[in-house]
Amino acid sequence: MGPRVLLVRMGRLPYAEALALQERWLRRLQTAQGPGAEAGALLLGEPAGPVYTAGLRGGLRPDEETRLRALGADVRRTGRGGLATFHGPGQLLAHPVLDLRPLGLRLRTHVAALETCAVGLCRRLGLPDARARPAPYTGVWLDERKICAIGVRCGRHITSHGLALNCCTDLAWFEHIVPCGLEGMGVTSLSEELQRQITVEEAMEPFLEAFEEAFQCTLTLHEENSD
Amino acid sequence: MALRAARSVRITISSLWAAVATETPGSLASLPAAPARIWARLGPDSLPFPTAGASRGLCTSALRLAVRKFTDKHEWISTENGIGTVGISNFAQEALGDVVYCSLPEVGTKLNKQDEFGALESVKAASELYSPLTGEVTEINVALAEDPGLVNKSCYEDGWLIKMTLSNPSELDELMSEDAYERYIKSIED
Numbered sequence: 001m002g003p004r005v006l007l008v009r010m011g012r013l014p015y016a017e018a019l020a021l022q023e024r025w026l027r028r029l030q031t032a033q034g035p036g037a038e039a040g041a042l043l044l045g046e047p048a049g050p051v052y053t054a055g056l057r058g059g060l061r062p063d064e065e066t067r068l069r070a071l072g073a074d075v076r077r078t079g080r081g082g083l084a085t086f087h088g089p090g091q092l093l094a095h096p097v098l099d100l101r102p103l104g105l106r107l108r109t110h111v112a113a114l115e116t117c118a119v120g121l122c123r124r125l126g127l128p129d130a131r132a133r134p135a136p137y138t139g140v141w142l143d144e145r146k147i148c149a150i151g152v153r154c155g156r157h158i159t160s161h162g163l164a165l166n167c168c169t170d171l172a173w174f175e176h177i178v179p180c181g182l183e184g185m186g187v188t189s190l191s192e193e194l195q196r197q198i199t200v201e202e203a204m205e206p207f208l209e210a211f212e213e214a215f216q217c218t219l220t221l222h223e224e225n226s227d
Numbered sequence: 228m229a230l231r232a233a234r235s236v237r238i239t240i241s242s243l244w245a246a247v248a249t250e251t252p253g254s255l256a257s258l259p260a261a262p263a264r265i266w267a268r269l270g271p272d273s274l275p276f277p278t279a280g281a282s283r284g285l286c287t288s289a290l291r292l293a294v295r296k297f298t299d300k301h302e303w304i305s306t307e308n309g310i311g312t313v314g315i316s317n318f319a320q321e322a323l324g325d326v327v328y329c330s331l332p333e334v335g336t337k338l339n340k341q342d343e344f345g346a347l348e349s350v351k352a353a354s355e356l357y358s359p360l361t362g363e364v365t366e367i368n369v370a371l372a373e374d375p376g377l378v379n380k381s382c383y384e385d386g387w388l389i390k391m392t393l394s395n396p397s398e399l400d401e402l403m404s405e406d407a408y409e410r411y412i413k414s415i416e417d
Contacts, residue, residue, distance in 0.1 A: 055348075055353070056328065056330055056346055056348050056353040057327075057328045057330075057348060079346065079353055080351075080352075080353055081348045081349070081350070081351040081352040081353040082351045106322045107322060107323065107349075107350075107352050107354060108322065108323070108324050108349075108350060108352070110352070111350055111351055111352050135324070135325065135349075135350045135351070136327075138350055138351040139351075150351050151351050151352075152351060152352045152353070153346070153352070153353045153354075153355070154352060154353070154354045154355065155343065155354075155355035156300075156355070
């Protein structure tokens with residue numbers, strides 16, 4: 001039902017490795033001649049260590065970068081939309097590297113589908129009040145607390161980057177930046193909202209269901225050796 | 228909106244040509260008055276090409292028109308005196324949503340046709356830009372630093388992105404005319 005998207009389970013890995021894997025899939029899809037058997041790959045994983053990232057516009061000054069590295073975190077510049085955010089253990093990282101054309105999506109509707117997916121996951125886990133908000137508050141919120149950050153890039157119809165949803169992330173890491181450049185806004189996690197430990201593992205299955213629903217596609221597990 | 232205004236002006240002008248041809252062949256000198264009034268009413272900014280001034284005749288104005296060509300990635304380029312001005316189409320700016328940031332190359336950057344030269348950011352999404360031709364960047368639109376929304380408000384005029392030289396002008400022939408581009412959009416809209 002719907003176009004096929006490969007599910008690539010990255011597991012727990014350093015963020016830099018996730019970016020390298022993303023690059024390989026991006027190149028593969030961008031250079032594919034004509035429509036392939038699948039509409040793209042959903043890269044799913046959990047960052048193994050703390051990392052702060054900036055977007056196309058930046059979002060982290062050099063002095064901030066020094067301060068953050070001193071805390072023991074990695075700092076990365078990316079080409080995605082959005083400003084500064086944090087990635088780390090306890091966070092579900094989803095980078096759908098998709099060809100928008102077979103999925104019938106425009107970039108704006110791709111971002112909306114990411115929001116719908118994250119809202120769908122929250123609802124499945126018992127948080128009916130999770131909602132997306134219009135720009136500049138793109139992302140998924142519970143009241144004034146952000147549970148899921150979104151930032152994507154698109155080139156030759158192929159998307160990269162995606163969303164980061166806090167399952168049991170140590171939220172203290174967010175205190176060292178202004179997340180997404182939005183002053184005075186809070187951050188939260190599934191564990192924080194439901195007052196019990198929710199691991200990335202536990203959120204996986206409902207996330208996959210929510211993704212298939214939001215993107216109207218079918219996920220097929222990609223076996224690493226079959227490259 | 229700019230595209231629709233242009234279409235109605237073109238139809239009006241061509242029907243004027245037809246009227247003149249059937250009634251008074253050879254009296255092209257009498258034609259300019261009518262189009263000048265049309266252009267003056269709509270204003271030069273509503274047309275997708277720079278006008279030579281409402282007082283000039285249609286014939287001389289036609290020779291100065293900078294032809295706009297389009298790529299399949301929704302960029303346009305119009306050339307004048309060997310310099311190309313590059314921007315994104317109305318279709319593209321609508322698809323992007325409100326542009327909040329323009330990442331443009333430095334003056335002097337050499338670009339090959341289809342090289343990525345920058346990106347536009349909107350709604351947490353950064354969209355890559357591709358060079359329509361091979362050449363060197365001579366100017367970037369610095370107004371976009373303060374007002375990136377110009378890309379949405381005036382994608383064919385004030386929202387231009389870069390200017391570049393044309394190393395290989397014959398590459399223009401490989402791009403789509405405005406009519407071909409409009410057909411292309413229709414074919415992908417379904």
